[in-house]
Amino acid sequence: xxxxxxxxxxxxxxxxxxxxxPFARQAFDCTFRRLTLRPCNTTLEEEVKSKTVAALxxxxxxxxxxxNKHWDAITWAxxxxxxxxxxxxxxxxxxxxxxxNCNGPNSTGFCIYGDLFGNGASNPSQLIAPTxxxxxxxxxxxxxxxxxxxxxxxxxxxxxxxxxVQKLLAEYNGSILFVYKHFPLPNHNNSYAAALSAMxxxxxxxxxxxxxxxxxxxxxxxxxxxxxxxxIASSLSLQNFTSCFQNSTHKAELDAQITQGIYSRIYxxxxxxxxxxxxxAPATYDELANPVKEALANSR
Amino acid sequence: MDVQKIRSDFPMLQGGKLIYxxxxxxxxxPKQVIDAQTEYYSTxxxxxxxxxxxxxxxxxxxxxxxxxxxAKFIGAKQTEILWTKNTSEAINLVAHSLDFSQRxxxxxxxxxxxxxxxxxxxxxxxxTIKTEFALAGKDGTFTDDAFSQSIDKNTAxxxxxxxxxxxxxxxxxxxxxxxxxxxxxxxxxxAAQGAPHHKIDFKKEDFDFLAFSGHKMLGPTGIGCLxxxxxxxxxxxxxxxxxxxxxxxxxxxxxxxxxxDRFEAGIQNYSGILGMAxxxxxxxxxxxxxxxxxEQELDAELxxxxxxxxxxxxxxxxxxxxxxxxxxxxxxxxxxxxVALMADSLSQIALRSGLFCAQPAMEHMGAPKGAVRAxxxxxxxxxxxxxxxxxxxxxAKLA
Numbered sequence: 276x277x278x279x280x281x282x283x284x285x286x287x288x289x290x291x292x293x294x295x296x297p298f299a300r301q302a303f304d305c306t307f308r309r310l311t312l313r314p315c316n317t318t319l320e321e322e323v324k325s326k327t328v329a330a331l332x333x334x335x336x337x338x339x340x341x342x343n344k345h346w347d348a349i350t351w352a353x354x355x356x357x358x359x360x361x362x363x364x365x366x367x368x369x370x371x372x373x374x375x376n377c378n379g380p381n382s383t384g385f386c387i388y389g390d391l392f393g394n395g396a397s398n399p400s401q402l403i404a405p406t407x408x409x410x411x412x413x414x415x416x417x418x419x420x421x422x423x424x425x426x427x428x429x430x431x432x433x434x435x436x437x438x439x440v441q442k443l444l445a446e447y448n449g450s451i452l453f454v455y456k457h458f459p460l461p462n463h464n465n466s467y468a469a470a471l472s473a474m475x476x477x478x479x480x481x482x483x484x485x486x487x488x489x490x491x492x493x494x495x496x497x498x499x500x501x502x503x504x505x506x507i508a509s510s511l512s513l514q515n516f517t518s519c520f521q522n523s524t525h526k527a528e529l530d531a532q533i534t535q536g537i538y539s540r541i542y543x544x545x546x547x548x549x550x551x552x553x554x555x556a557p558a559t560y561d562e563l564a565n566p567v568k569e570a571l572a573n574s575r
Numbered sequence: 576m577d578v579q580k581i582r583s584d585f586p587m588l589q590g591g592k593l594i595y596x597x598x599x600x601x602x603x604x605p606k607q608v609i610d611a612q613t614e615y616y617s618t619x620x621x622x623x624x625x626x627x628x629x630x631x632x633x634x635x636x637x638x639x640x641x642x643x644x645x646a647k648f649i650g651a652k653q654t655e656i657l658w659t660k661n662t663s664e665a666i667n668l669v670a671h672s673l674d675f676s677q678r679x680x681x682x683x684x685x686x687x688x689x690x691x692x693x694x695x696x697x698x699x700x701x702x703t704i705k706t707e708f709a710l711a712g713k714d715g716t717f718t719d720d721a722f723s724q725s726i727d728k729n730t731a732x733x734x735x736x737x738x739x740x741x742x743x744x745x746x747x748x749x750x751x752x753x754x755x756x757x758x759x760x761x762x763x764x765x766a767a768q769g770a771p772h773h774k775i776d777f778k779k780e781d782f783d784f785l786a787f788s789g790h791k792m793l794g795p796t797g798i799g800c801l802x803x804x805x806x807x808x809x810x811x812x813x814x815x816x817x818x819x820x821x822x823x824x825x826x827x828x829x830x831x832x833x834x835x836d837r838f839e840a841g842i843q844n845y846s847g848i849l850g851m852a853x854x855x856x857x858x859x860x861x862x863x864x865x866x867x868x869x870e871q872e873l874d875a876e877l878x879x880x881x882x883x884x885x886x887x888x889x890x891x892x893x894x895x896x897x898x899x900x901x902x903x904x905x906x907x908x909x910x911x912x913x914v915a916l917m918a919d920s921l922s923q924i925a926l927r928s929g930l931f932c933a934q935p936a937m938e939h940m941g942a943p944k945g946a947v948r949a950x951x952x953x954x955x956x957x958x959x960x961x962x963x964x965x966x967x968x969x970x971a972k973l974a
Contacts, residue, residue, distance in 0.1 A: 318912060325913045329920030332969060343909075343973040 277320050277350045278305035280357050320350075378462075386542070403539045404551035410532060411455040411473075411482055413444060418452045419574035420567060425456050425536050426545040428470065428489045429463035429497050432556045433545040437490050439560040443567065450571060455486075457529055458536040458544055465500040468520075470529050472504040475519035481511045576865045581605075582954050584857075594924040594959045599740050599768060599901055599931070599950035601790045604850075608794055611853035612846040622842055624819055638845055641852030642835075648855035649785065649802055650776030654834045657801040657808070658843055662767040663690035665786030665801035666734070668838065669763050670694035672811035675704050678731035678760070682722070684709045684746070685939050686739050689932040691765045695734060704731070714892040715742040715940055722751050730760035737769025737785075741933045741940070742891025743874070743901030743950070745769070752781055761807065767791055771952070772870055772899040774863035777802050789851035792858060798847030801838075808834050817841045866953045873951045873960065874900040880964040881949075886971050890940045900951035903931070903942070906967065908974035911945045914967070922966040 281302035288295040298319065305315040324346050331339035342349060367377035368388065377386040405423055424440065426433040444453055457474070459466035469489055476485030488507040489496065496503035501520075508516035519525075539546075547554040549566040557563040582588045584605040587595070595603055615637070621630035623638050639653075646653045659665040671694070675681075681695050681704050699706040709725045711717050726733055733755045738745045748764060755762045761783040769775060770785075771792035777785055784807065788799040803811070813820065813831070817840030822830045831837040858866065877900055878893045886907030893902065906914055915928035927948040930937045937945060949963065 321910065321912050322916055325916030326920055328913075328973065329917045332917075332921060336972070340973055 277323050277353075278302045278309060278315060278317075279354045280350070281319060281323065282306045283357060283361075399553045399555050401540050402546065402548075402553040402555075404548050404553070405456065405535050405539050407535060408452070408454050409528070409535070410457070411477055412452065413455075413483075414447075414452045415449050416452055418450055420447075420451045420550055420570040421454065421548075422451055422567060423454045423456060423548040424545050425458040425539065425541045425547075427458055427460045427463065427466050428473065428486070429466040429493065430460055430544045431493070432543070434490045434493055436545045436557060436563070437487075439557060439563045442560055443564055446564070447567060447571075451567060456532045456535060458533060458541055458546075459529075460544065464497050467529070468500060468504065469496060471523055471525055472508070472516070472520050474525035474529060475516050476508065476511065476513060478519060478524075479513050479515060481513060484511055485513075576861060576869050576953070578869070578954065578956055581861070582956075585954055588954060592923045594922060594955075594962060596949040596951060596955065596959075596963065597925045597927050598771075598952040598955075599743075599791070599899075599948060600927050601796065602771065602793050602952055603954065604795065605793055605854075605857055607857050608850045608853045612795060612850045615846045615849050620845075623845060624836070634845055638843070638848050641848045644852040644855050644859075645800060648859055649770065649787070649800070650778050650780075651785075651802045652778075652805065655777070655802050655805055655808065657803065657835045657838045658848055659786075659799045659801050660797055660844070661790070661799040662765060662786045662788045665799055666691055666763065666765060667694045668801050668814070669732075669784050669786075669803075669811070670698060671814045673732060673761075674810065674812065675731050678729055679703075679705050680707060680727070680729045680731060681705070682707050682709060682725045682730055682733045682735075682760075684711060684717070684721075684735055686711045686715055686741065686746070686936045687734065687736055687933070688740055688765060688767065689934070690767070691734050691736065692935070709735075711936075711939065713940060715739065715744055715890065715936065716892045716895055717747055719747075719750075722747070722754050726751075726754045726758050726760055728758050730755065730758055732761045732763055734763045734765065737764050737766040737775065738772065738897075738899050738901075739891075739933070739936065740768045740901070740950075741903055741931050741936045741948075742893075743768075743899040743903075744891055744895040745773075745897040748782075749780070756781070768899060768901075771858075773867055773897070783807055789847060789854060792851075792854050794854035795847045795850035798844050798851045800851075805834060808838070811838070813838050813840075815840045861953065869953060870900040870951065871898070873955060873957070874898050874902075876957050876960050877902050877949060877951060877963075880960050881967070884964065884967045884971050886974055887967070890937070890942055890946055900955070901948065902950075903937075903940075903946040903948045905942060905946045906971045906974065909970055911942075911947045914947045914970055917970050918963075918966050921969065922962055924963055924966060 281298065285295045285299035285302050289299040301317040301319040305317045305319055308315050328339050328343045331342055370379050371377045371386065371388045377388055408421065457470035459470045473482060473485055473489060476482050485507055492503055492507070504520065543555055545556060547557065547563060550570045552566055554563060554566060584607065585603045586606060587593060587603045619630045619633040621634045623631065623634040625631060642653050642656050646656050659668060683692060683695060683706060685708050695704060695706055698704045707725050709717065709721045733751055735746045735748060735751055737748055752762050763784040763786070764782050766775060766785050766787040768791065770787035783804055785802040786799065790796040820832055820837045820840045822832050881887050881889055881902055881904050884906070888905050890903040905911055911928040915926040918924040918926050929945040931948055937943065
């Protein structure tokens with residue numbers, strides 16, 4: 276069965292290098308024979324099997340024996356995975372062609388085709404600054420510099436950027452207006468519920484404490500969901516949290532923020548806008564703080 | 576015999592971990608052979624027997640010396656050596672040049688290489704000859720009466736191996752020659768595997784024709800010999816004529832050259848001829864008796880090693896006398912091709928897998944899907960056999 280995979284792999288490689296073409300030809304011949312219910316008469320499969328088992332043997336005898344014994348089953352599994360992967364990729368292409376995003380309509384998930392073809396949203400220059408300041412606000416509402424963050428509590432990158440956000444808020448307290456907009460990633464478990472729960476915490480003035488707890492217990496709530504939310508709410512003595520959360524009180528508000536994110540062509544979190552200038556997932560504090568410094572200097 | 580000194584002559588054995596056990600296919604080349612060929616191309620590359628300039632004369636002299644050397648190596652006269660491309664061409668030369676009008680029967684065996692089988696099977700299909708096969712037992716060896724039953728007064732030619740490439744065993748060629756000559760038949764010996772490993776005296780053995788290749792005896796590829804008794808070569812009808820094969824020619828006729836020129840049409844493979852002579856010199860300097868003795872030691876070690884591998888099956892009778900260090904075997908539940916590929920990947924051991932161009936022989940011995948062949952030569956060592964055994968044991972455990 277390895278010839279099916281080899282046909283695809285060597286077929287692609289042979290576009291770029293002639294040295295893979297004999298392998299691609301062998302793989303094609305083998306695939307054709309297998310599809311026409313005849314035995315493969317090339318040595319390609321045996322060569323791949325032998326080299327694989329030989330490579331495994333010095334590392335793990337058990338694994339080498341297992342691979343040798345169950346070669347057909349393993350290659351079948353890889354073949355099915357490859358077919359599924361190809362089907363998924365084709366679906367992504369169709370979605371990209373029809374909706375401009377591989378993940379389907381209204382999705383904001385990462386789309387590689389956008390990068391590959393240079394016209395997708397996965398490019399900071401394509402981002403559009405939000406027109407509304409609706410969201411969780413902190414700082415000076417009259418400040419000349421506004422920092423908007425689109426984030427997701429389940430996103431490890433949003434969590435990684437949190438110390439920089441806190442440092443920025445501490446350092447530029449009073450000089451900037453910070454707005455947090457919820458942009459829960461659709462392919463992350465409990466991201467939407469986490470955003471709703473945080474908005475309920477905000478109602479009782481405990482947003483930042485709740486936010487901090489969410490990031491701290493990110494792994495836990497991604498797995499357990501509501502139990503963690505209630506646990507945090509209880510520890511913060513939030514009185515109306517249960518009814519607020521259960522009634523999805525802030526659903527419309529949250530959906531509006533998501534729509535704003537889609538409008539801004541957010542393709543990954545966290546994405547910041549400093550007076551409209553986008554910064555995607557800053558890796559260091561300076562990456563976030565320098566544009567703020569620059570904006571403040573320009574505003575004087 | 577100083578094996579380490581011999582190994583130092585082979586560039587491919589320097590600095591690496593290569594264990595070359597595919598000598599029945601082709602052998603490695605010592606620097607003496609490579610130098611002989613390089614010298615021709617870099618200092619006197621010219622035609623032989625045609626031009627009058629000094630380079631041509633030098634080529635004449637060197638190729639004549641080469642023929643003398645190879646004749647000495649095989650125990651024949653210079654005029655009895657015809658250059659061919661390889662053993663296959665030498666056998667085909669006999670098949671297509673011998674007169675089968677009086678006697679049509681050709682006796683072969685089921686242990687022959689395709690190069691010996693196919694030319695005669697092809698002639699039989701065309702109706703030129705009739706073939707009959709002397710059959711070996713399941714162990715690849717022949718009973719005393721195998722040939723006496725097949726060879727008779729209608730037999731024109733017996734074609735038989737000196738040593739098989741599938742088991743390393745010799746044929747009973749002395750008895751065959753005796754029976755054939757008693758019946759007035761000729762004998763063509765396929766010595767592709769015999770000449771590199773055993774001392775052969777063409778005249779003393781009373782062979783009629785003998786074919787062998789340069790590349791299996793440390794020489795270059797693309798050169799081989801047909802050795803034939805002079806009076807028999809005279810009677811052969813050359814099937815390929817061209818430059819250098821005639822004394823005179825006019826539009827009304829031609830007069831063929833004397834032996835061996837009449838069979839060597841066109842410009843010859845001079846560098847190959849010189850390389851083959853260098854190889855023959857190299858082997859004679861070490862002594863074919865010494866090589867034979869050393870190979871028998873290696874063979875005993877190799878057979879013992881394979882017998883100790885769990886699940887290994889050896890094809891052919893390894894107790895036969897006069898064997899080469901060559902063993903065909905298989906490992907239970909691991910394909911021959913996988914064994915060879917894994918030996919290469921794990922320990923850089925070069926082995927042959929498959930049917931060895933001897934499909935009837937391998938099928939007859941119970942290996943229709945082929946086997947693995949380890950074939951050793953004078954530069955191989957017992958230490959290499961130890962590594963080979965360890966590697967085979969690892970592979971055998973996969974079953």
